Amino acid sequence: MGTRRIAAPLEFASVDGLLHVHQLPFYERLDSVLVKAGFDEFVEEACRDCYPVGVGRRSMPPAVYFRVLLLAFLLGIESERGIALQVGDSLSVRKFLGYALTSPTPSRSALARARRRIPFSIQQKVFAWVLERLAETDTVLRLPALARGSAARAARAAGVPAGRARAGRYATFVKDLASCGPACGNAS
Numbered sequence: 159m160g161t162r163r164i165a166a167p168l169e170f171a172s173v174d175g176l177l178h179v180h181q182l183p184f185y186e187r188l189d190s191v192l193v194k195a196g197f198d199e200f201v202e203e204a205c206r207d208c209y210p211v212g213v214g215r216r217s218m219p220p221a222v223y224f225r226v227l228l229l230a231f232l233l234g235i236e237s238e239r240g241i242a243l244q245v246g247d248s249l250s251v252r253k254f255l256g257y258a259l260t261s262p263t264p265s266r267s268a269l270a271r272a273r274r275r276i277p278f279s280i281q282q283k284v285f286a287w288v289l290e291r292l293a294e295t296d297t298v299l300r301l302p303a304l305a306r307g308s309a310a311r312a313a314r315a316a317g318v319p320a321g322r323a324r325a326g327r328y329a330t331f332v333k334d335l336a337s338c339g340p341a342c343g344n345a346s
Contacts, residue, residue, distance in 0.1 A: 188228075188232075189254055191292060202219075204280055208280065217275070224285075225254065227285070229254075282335055
């Protein structure tokens with residue numbers, strides 16, 4: 159099992175000679191809530207048995223997978239292909255996930271492998287835990303209009319017809335996780 163690494167500031171990008179680009183504070187606030195709650199440690203412990211030691215190649219860290227899943231839910235992206243495109247295209251999302259500018263981001267197939275590897279019951283437990291932490295925080299996590307429109311852009315960029323993106327199995331999967339919320343078993 160891999161652990162999420164945070165790109166060093168110098169690895170991420172040099173700002174010398176670049177125009178100042180405004181970043182969305184949403185990702186920084188969301189990351190702050192997750193870090194204070196001990197999200198990465200909670201996820202790694204919950205998924206420990208899903209990642210046998212010394213078997214196969216390094217996998218996408220489970221904390222990255224769940225951060226991607228959370229973004230898919232919050233941004234309304236309803237396909238693994240759309241998520242992969244958003245992750246690879248957005249500097250703010252790369253930073254939120256801990257990927258350097260030059261690091262490859264998770265592909266659609268890597269997301270699908272992680273989804274199959276981690277039992278649905280564990281995914282429900284983690285998702286319920288995250289939703290509880292977000293509900294407990296005083297920080298208002300408002301999605302900017304730019305982020306709300308990203309789902310449609312990601313689906314169009316992936317060549318997914320608008321109707322098909324909504325009807326997909328992945329969209330149902332994410333909605334099932336979210337519908338469970340705090341009512342799912344022991345989420346702490």
